Amino acid sequence: MAEVLVYVDHVDGAVRKPTLELLTLARRIGEPVAVALGSGAEATAATLAEHGAVKVLTADAPEFADYLVVPKVDALQAAYEATSPAAVLVPSSAEGKEIAARLAVRIGSGIITDAIDLEAGDEGPVATQSVFAAAFTTKSRVSKGTPVITVKPNSAPVEAAPAAGAVEALAVTFGSAATGTKIVSRTPRESTGRPELTEAAIVVSGGRGVNGAENFSVIEALADSLGAAVGASRAAVDAGWYPHSNQVGQTGKSVSPQLYIASGISGAIQHRAGMQTSKTIVAINKDAEAPIFDLVDYGVVGDLFEVVPQLTEEIKTR
């Protein structure tokens, strides 16, 4: 069976969920070989093996320490050359997409970004994408070189599938570009304790209807009762009520959670572009004619300042 390279996103050895989802998809098209880089790379092996990695290629070097992309591309290219895989899968984070694009250029391959599903095909893996503000679903295949495919978080279930997970050291020769840039300072964002927006299983978003930065506490309370991330429409972000890092939509982040709750959001096409692939969509809006109601699974016509606190209280009692 052909090997499929899976780029591992981890924090000091703790594998992030989107990588485990990639392993589920990789097993549909071949044998997953994971590539884990940087501090804690070897500590990822047990988790990766539990989820189907037949082999884990690891490398650690000072070059990986500074969140720079080029050294990681050097390493992924070394893994590619060592394995001749049928495909390379990378999580669709901002960093993942840059790594994938640079690798695809280097190895002369086509790339598919933001896939939401993957299946085996007669002429190579077939990726599903949601395009044109989620108005269409397309199926595509890379016709040149080894397919490099980035996959959006929450696109596949995490499945236990014990495999060998043999750890092998990956020899990497860094190019001059790997050391050509240096990070001079880094300020970590204050943690909210909530899950990362693009990876969260539940997202609760607020829009112009929230009517002020201080009122976002209503949205945050519902999010916290559900263990959810908080999102915002561009109208709320442009008004300065919530940070741009939480914006959902065409010019914000793209999310695909199990549950998306939109409060005081009209459902403009640019907002839909970032959330329409959510599995279950709930909207709370006082205007029964709001376009968001065209795409919801459940809609509540009502004032969010009455509905959301009631919902929060009800959830807390469960």
Ligand code: FAD
């Ligand atoms: P509105 O459209 O004003 O809707 C507010 C809603 O709140 C209304 O439906 C109203 O009935 C309801 N409401 C008001 N009060 C209450 C209440 N008390 N209780 C319940 N409901 C209430 N938008 C994004 O979101 N993300 C993007 O990434 C994005 N990118 C864009 C890119 C471009 C190039 C352009 C041109 C636009 C983009 N937009 C984006 C903006 C988009 O077109 C909309 O303007 C925006 O999404 C509207 O945000 P909203 O739904 O919060 O506000």
